[in-house]
Amino acid sequence: MTQDQLIKKCIKNNRAAQSELFKQYKDTLYFLSLKYCRNQADAEDNLHDSFMTIFDKIKNYRHGGSFEGWMKRITIFKAIDKYKTKKPLAIEINDDILTDNVTIEKELAYISIDTLLSIIQELPDQYRLVFNLYQLDGFSHKEISVMLNITESTSKSNYHRAKLKLRDKINAFRNTPNAKAYEN
């Protein structure tokens, strides 16, 4: 079954087609949810809500763009809706700091994906959202400012602070005995 046929059947509320669509995209969208949410439970909730919205709005999908991209956007916006209501973090901005790169000394090859995910999940909600949106999903700070209802400067600041926190957490993890043993 082609993607167009699958979409048409989903529009007709065909349960088998909906199940097939879920099977095809569940892993991608779940991983996306894991990056944006605080934990696995939240990520599963977000996945559930995202698929419900996808099946509901699939009739509005315009075949011009990528279908996977359309579904990813729905998933991201669901996560943003989940955490956006929280009070934005008030941070003083120093433009010099924002231009500096936040670097790490070693490769991340020896850190598992699950560990990295949990480190990202531990970030404050707005830092995590900004970091994911800007770094991992390619949104501009201008777009992020609109999406999160913050200023562009705040978005830049949140991104920079998020990277600093990530570096500290990764370095802290490397100093644990388990990580050292794994590296050696």
Add this chain to the structure above:
Amino acid sequence: MKTEKEIGIALEKKLQGAHRSPSPDMWEKINGSLDKKDRRRKIAFWLWGAGILIIALTTLYVATSNNDTQNKIVTIQEIDNNQTKTNASEIKNTQEITTNETLKQENVTPKGSKETDGKTINSTPNKMKQEVNISAKESTLKISEDKVKSATQNHKKTKERVTDEQYKVTKSYRYYNSKTKEEIVTENKKMMDSVIEKNMQLQKSLDSIKKLNAKIEKKKDSI
């Protein structure tokens, strides 16, 4: 030798193309939610339909009640059947009684003429002919002219009840003759009373005629 890397780029590369699977019962949860949503849709559809129906019926009711208020008078007629059934047949018999009897009496003792109740009975010594011309026409038997027949027992009342403050209340009297199918409806009570009075007189005169006829018959028999 230390190699420094921008942390954002390093994380991006590391996480690129990675996947994780949700719990196996995830689809069951979604499927259950979709079922619930379908049920809600059906209920919403029926509620919507019912709502449209209620609105339509209400509109129809309002339109109908507006027509009623324009008329403003709701007439509730109560016909007293007990009154209408009495003496209907008798009255019919008396409607057009034109008694024009010629009684030929022979061998009647001459007693001259006799006046009874204004009617003349002529008798001759040998051949007594008694003609009783009873002209009931003269005594208000022309019912079609008066349109009144024993209204005392045949009248019907039409009552109009007040159903609302805005309705006009009237009281009318109705007379109906089942034989002639004649009907009189009036709001004037005096007129109806006069009709009743006339009919009572008519009935009395008819009774007297009957008595007279009975007497004549007796006389005839005795002769």
